[in-house]
Amino acid sequence: MKKSPGVPEPSSELLQRALDVRRSAVALGQTTDQDRRRALMSMADSLASNADEIVGANAQDLERSEMKGLSTALLSRLKLDKAKLLGAIEGVRKVALLPDPLGIRQLNRELSEGLVLERRTVPLGVLGVIFEARPDALMQIASLAIRSGNGAILKGGSEASLTNETIMKALREGLVNTPVDPHTLELLTTRQESLSLLRLDGLVDLIIPRGSNELVRFIQDNTRIPVLGHADGICHLYIDSCADLEQAVRIAIDSKTQYPAACNAIETLLLHRDIAASFLAKAIPIFKEAGVTLRGDQASQDLGVQIAANEEDWAIEYLDLILSIRVVSDLDAALEHIRRYGSRHTEAIITNDKKVAERFLGAVDSAGVYHNCSTRFADGFRYGFGAEVGISTQTLPPRGPVGLEGLVTYRYRLKGDGHIAADFASGDRCFSHKDLPL
Amino acid sequence: MKKSPGVPEPSSELLQRALDVRRSAVALGQTTDQDRRRALMSMADSLASNADEIVGANAQDLERSEMKGLSTALLSRLKLDKAKLLGAIEGVRKVALLPDPLGIRQLNRELSEGLVLERRTVPLGVLGVIFEARPDALMQIASLAIRSGNGAILKGGSEASLTNETIMKALREGLVNTPVDPHTLELLTTRQESLSLLRLDGLVDLIIPRGSNELVRFIQDNTRIPVLGHADGICHLYIDSCADLEQAVRIAIDSKTQYPAACNAIETLLLHRDIAASFLAKAIPIFKEAGVTLRGDQASQDLGVQIAANEEDWAIEYLDLILSIRVVSDLDAALEHIRRYGSRHTEAIITNDKKVAERFLGAVDSAGVYHNCSTRFADGFRYGFGAEVGISTQTLPPRGPVGLEGLVTYRYRLKGDGHIAADFASGDRCFSHKDLPL
Numbered sequence: 001m002k003k004s005p006g007v008p009e010p011s012s013e014l015l016q017r018a019l020d021v022r023r024s025a026v027a028l029g030q031t032t033d034q035d036r037r038r039a040l041m042s043m044a045d046s047l048a049s050n051a052d053e054i055v056g057a058n059a060q061d062l063e064r065s066e067m068k069g070l071s072t073a074l075l076s077r078l079k080l081d082k083a084k085l086l087g088a089i090e091g092v093r094k095v096a097l098l099p100d101p102l103g104i105r106q107l108n109r110e111l112s113e114g115l116v117l118e119r120r121t122v123p124l125g126v127l128g129v130i131f132e133a134r135p136d137a138l139m140q141i142a143s144l145a146i147r148s149g150n151g152a153i154l155k156g157g158s159e160a161s162l163t164n165e166t167i168m169k170a171l172r173e174g175l176v177n178t179p180v181d182p183h184t185l186e187l188l189t190t191r192q193e194s195l196s197l198l199r200l201d202g203l204v205d206l207i208i209p210r211g212s213n214e215l216v217r218f219i220q221d222n223t224r225i226p227v228l229g230h231a232d233g234i235c236h237l238y239i240d241s242c243a244d245l246e247q248a249v250r251i252a253i254d255s256k257t258q259y260p261a262a263c264n265a266i267e268t269l270l271l272h273r274d275i276a277a278s279f280l281a282k283a284i285p286i287f288k289e290a291g292v293t294l295r296g297d298q299a300s301q302d303l304g305v306q307i308a309a310n311e312e313d314w315a316i317e318y319l320d321l322i323l324s325i326r327v328v329s330d331l332d333a334a335l336e337h338i339r340r341y342g343s344r345h346t347e348a349i350i351t352n353d354k355k356v357a358e359r360f361l362g363a364v365d366s367a368g369v370y371h372n373c374s375t376r377f378a379d380g381f382r383y384g385f386g387a388e389v390g391i392s393t394q395t396l397p398p399r400g401p402v403g404l405e406g407l408v409t410y411r412y413r414l415k416g417d418g419h420i421a422a423d424f425a426s427g428d429r430c431f432s433h434k435d436l437p438l
Numbered sequence: 439m440k441k442s443p444g445v446p447e448p449s450s451e452l453l454q455r456a457l458d459v460r461r462s463a464v465a466l467g468q469t470t471d472q473d474r475r476r477a478l479m480s481m482a483d484s485l486a487s488n489a490d491e492i493v494g495a496n497a498q499d500l501e502r503s504e505m506k507g508l509s510t511a512l513l514s515r516l517k518l519d520k521a522k523l524l525g526a527i528e529g530v531r532k533v534a535l536l537p538d539p540l541g542i543r544q545l546n547r548e549l550s551e552g553l554v555l556e557r558r559t560v561p562l563g564v565l566g567v568i569f570e571a572r573p574d575a576l577m578q579i580a581s582l583a584i585r586s587g588n589g590a591i592l593k594g595g596s597e598a599s600l601t602n603e604t605i606m607k608a609l610r611e612g613l614v615n616t617p618v619d620p621h622t623l624e625l626l627t628t629r630q631e632s633l634s635l636l637r638l639d640g641l642v643d644l645i646i647p648r649g650s651n652e653l654v655r656f657i658q659d660n661t662r663i664p665v666l667g668h669a670d671g672i673c674h675l676y677i678d679s680c681a682d683l684e685q686a687v688r689i690a691i692d693s694k695t696q697y698p699a700a701c702n703a704i705e706t707l708l709l710h711r712d713i714a715a716s717f718l719a720k721a722i723p724i725f726k727e728a729g730v731t732l733r734g735d736q737a738s739q740d741l742g743v744q745i746a747a748n749e750e751d752w753a754i755e756y757l758d759l760i761l762s763i764r765v766v767s768d769l770d771a772a773l774e775h776i777r778r779y780g781s782r783h784t785e786a787i788i789t790n791d792k793k794v795a796e797r798f799l800g801a802v803d804s805a806g807v808y809h810n811c812s813t814r815f816a817d818g819f820r821y822g823f824g825a826e827v828g829i830s831t832q833t834l835p836p837r838g839p840v841g842l843e844g845l846v847t848y849r850y851r852l853k854g855d856g857h858i859a860a861d862f863a864s865g866d867r868c869f870s871h872k873d874l875p876l
Binding site for chain 1: 464467468547549553555557560562563643644658659662664682685688689691692693696697777795797799800801803804805806807808809810811812814815816820821822832833834835837838839847848849850851852853854855856857858859860862863869871
């Protein structure tokens, strides 16, 4: 096992709590769709009847954090007023209504007469969730976990500790008298515990970090448990020589400015050299008006970009109204740039040449590859998943925006009537491998 | 990045070779089904026309290894005579005929008018394969990699070095004049290189170890790249009080003895206390006849098992004609034993009580859960996958026996006509989320 300095061994008390979550999760995995819907509705009701207490706890967290000098941006993420809380409660009810991701039969095959193999979706087991400031994430993730049949061990930011504890108390109260054991949800409160969570291999099946790039990277580097998510979102937009200029400018502006702090906003614009001059002539004033600072390579500086981009600019996620621009000789040069600096999140091409588009969509190895539209569509809600756990940039599934489907796995169930392998080895029986209706 | 003692940084020469494989793999990922079939057939032809050279190289490896005192078991795995080679070549041709795992549309959804999202299977990229002794694994894995559109960096055992080099030369010769670049396949020859392979994150997408439990565990503990496979296969068979005795004995014998060195053979038999006496009275002589040594807890010793099992026996994969036996008070005790000692590979229950069976299939958290049949069916060929890369005991997919399907991932492709997110935020456009035919 990889020992990471600074990541402590779990205490026996934490191990016991994790084991309790795991045991409750096994029972949860066997509940029906109706059971879990009822549990979520009851969680929502309990949150609603504890709303004043939750908002009060949040006011205390806010006051303490203000005194500690937390930044305005973080304070605004920490704040949970009545309206925001009611929105989050509505979110829990919406998750209850999403289709059940469990028990879906993905394979149904007769292996031989009387020997039938099924592959059915089952919960992962226990999720470990580490999130920063925003206390509404606690309600969202807890409801996604229960809906998908998973236990969850959650750790929120210390700024929100009182809010989180009050929310968790309400959620667990909501589960009393439902078919779901309140022990399915567990809240960690100390930093020590949240670090130890990374060492709970065998008890926690998936870690979901919700926070800064640094948080995600730290977690990825310090656990053997699979991590769902991404550290960087360095998305590219490539404007081909065959692009519709007006469309290209509109999509570039949207991809950069519609919400610059999102992971699916672009950081780098790659321009085919044949269109660079006319594109920049049109785009520079519009970017300027939108408050976007442009940083360019020599060729784009020659065409009016005023600030020089250096090597580091190609590898950074600004999360801000800054955009790096590079002029490339052709599609291959654009692909090479993306391969070198991209983070395999989402890349888009603007072109009216379908062959060029197909080459781009085929060669770019990102979770999302787009043609003639904004990168900002990379999102579970926009994809129609109803909920989003996060966006994964890893190679193996689940990748891209991940909904409830990413919180389940499958199990092979084989039913026979005394079937043994020796009879097949001897030739007394043989395999039919006949697919049955799903 | 996790630094592991003894795992060296890759040399610049190895990085360059890995980069070449990656580049070739991008091109491979865009070939057609026919292209890849042709490449495999040509690989098979080249192996056939180099057969004498391969068998000759193997004779030299065998001679050297015999002089070094390699065990008879390992020598027999190393041996590649003409018949075995022709079988392996036939295997390559069979892989060529398997259905294409690439380009399968898993999702086809109109997000809004003119904005269509597809999810299609694509190759993982580059596989890193580390296998011991058996040189036929090289041909099998190389063909599975090419068939699924993946490059492969392979490292075989040093005993088989001349055989592997000769096979690799033939495979690459076979790829000349096909649409697949010979650089898609790369063979590592030194131990130093194979260790560095574990550090090629970003260039290698999946590590497939084929070898001993120790090899797999070492690899899992020393790489950040996902590892497909399993270290232990500690499979359990639980005989419920409601079992058909004759069936139970037959399945127990098959699960243990049909091929005891396989990972899907059972290591522990759990007996419901109400059936333990009658089962053991019937089974002990049959196990004895089959050469199986039984090790039991106190209760089963009281019923005739002669050797005592200690705590370690519950946690070991014998890979031999040894079976540990424990008498349990009920289903829950059996489930608790499996939860504690199992490796989440395959577990089976024998019972005529359907409710008990359903509880077992629902509560056991293994890749395979079986009812009234032998655990020996846990195998990609028996499941009808046509080929098997390995068996995964991890929670996340792919798990269980993994065929070509486990060597692909997916990509979201979104095509629009100037669509931007701002129009949806403003309400000018709205999402339809209409599923289209696949």
